[in-house]
Amino acid sequence: PASTTPRSTQVSPGRNVYVVFIGRKAGVYTEWADCRAQVSAVKHNSYKSFGTLAKGQAAFAAAHARGLTFSCGSATLNVGRVVERYPMMPDDLPLCLAFIDDDTSTAMAAADHIWYVVFAGTQPGVYRTYHEAALATTGLNGAKQRSYMTRVEAEGAFKQALYAAEVHRLV
Numbered sequence: 001p002a003s004t005t006p007r008s009t010q011v012s013p014g015r016n017v018y019v020v021f022i023g024r025k026a027g028v029y030t031e032w033a034d035c036r037a038q039v040s041a042v043k044h045n046s047y048k049s050f051g052t053l054a055k056g057q058a059a060f061a062a063a064h065a066r067g068l069t070f071s072c073g074s075a076t077l078n079v080g081r082v083v084e085r086y087p088m089m090p091d092d093l094p095l096c097l098a099f100i101d102d103d104t105s106t107a108m109a110a111a112d113h114i115w116y117v118v119f120a121g122t123q124p125g126v127y128r129t130y131h132e133a134a135l136a137t138t139g140l141n142g143a144k145q146r147s148y149m150t151r152v153e154a155e156g157a158f159k160q161a162l163y164a165a166e167v168h169r170l171v
Contacts, residue, residue: 015030016032016049016050016051017029017030017049017050017051017052017053017055017056017057018030018031018032018034018035018047018048018049018050018056019047019048019049019050019056019059019060019063020035020038020039020045020046020047021046021047021048021060021063021068021069021070021131022039022042022044022045022046022047022069022070022072022131022135023038023039023042023045023046023047023070023071023072024037024038024039024042024071024072024073025038025071025073026038026060026064026069026070026071027060028053028056028057028060030053035047042072044134044138044139046130046131046134046135048108048129048131055107058107059107059108061107062103062104062107062108063104063107063108063131065104066102066104068104068131068132068135084170084171085120085142085168085169085170086168086169086170086171087165087167087168088124088162088167088168088169089162090162090163092162092167093159093162095125096123096124096125096126096158096162096167097125097126097155097158098125099125099127099132100125100126100127100128100151105127105128105129105132106128108128108129108131108132109128109129113128113129114147114148114149115127115128115147115148115149115150115151115153115154116128116129116130116132116133116145116146116147116148116154117133117145117146117147117148117154117157117158117161118133118136118137118143118144118145119144119145119146119158119161119166119167119168120137120140120142120143120144120167120168120169120170121133121136121137121140121143121144121145121169121170122135122136122137122140122169122170122171123136123169124136124158124167124168124169125158126151126154126155126158130147133145140170142168142170143170
């Protein structure tokens with residue numbers, strides 16, 4: 001679905017809005033109980049709270065536009081198995097950093113977020129959100145990710161691993 005209609009369009013000050021990126025029904029929820037019902041007992045679920053309805057809706061819309069939302073209906077999201085491991089080369093660096101500053105990553109990330117590096121996954125690279133990194137690694141044998149406090153640390157670790165031939169695309 002493109003969106004889930006919240007119970008109301010008004011959110012009391014100080015209350016969070018919840019975005020379900022992966023769950024029974026992906027969408028924006030104004031009540032924790034509604035969000036919990038979409039992710040409870042759903043393996044590989046992903047959700048995040050936002051301080052305002054506008055921020056939550058913007059994050060969901062951006063994630064949905066980039067194909068980062070999934071409604072699985074059941075308790076399990078089907079994830080792929082690894083068939084091949086392809087080493088990434090230094091020439092692949094622009095591709096691996098392509099999503100750092102895109103509108104989706106920026107909308108989904110909190111201001112004080114930590115950084116995530118996928119060293120082995122479906123799309124190795126540096127990411128602003130756990131959700132993006134998890135989508136590139138969940139359910140894959142040999143997947144590897146790590147978090148860093150700053151962008152400089154994350155990019156440095158990724159570049160070092162890339163030049164040491166320790167970064168792999170799993171397909």
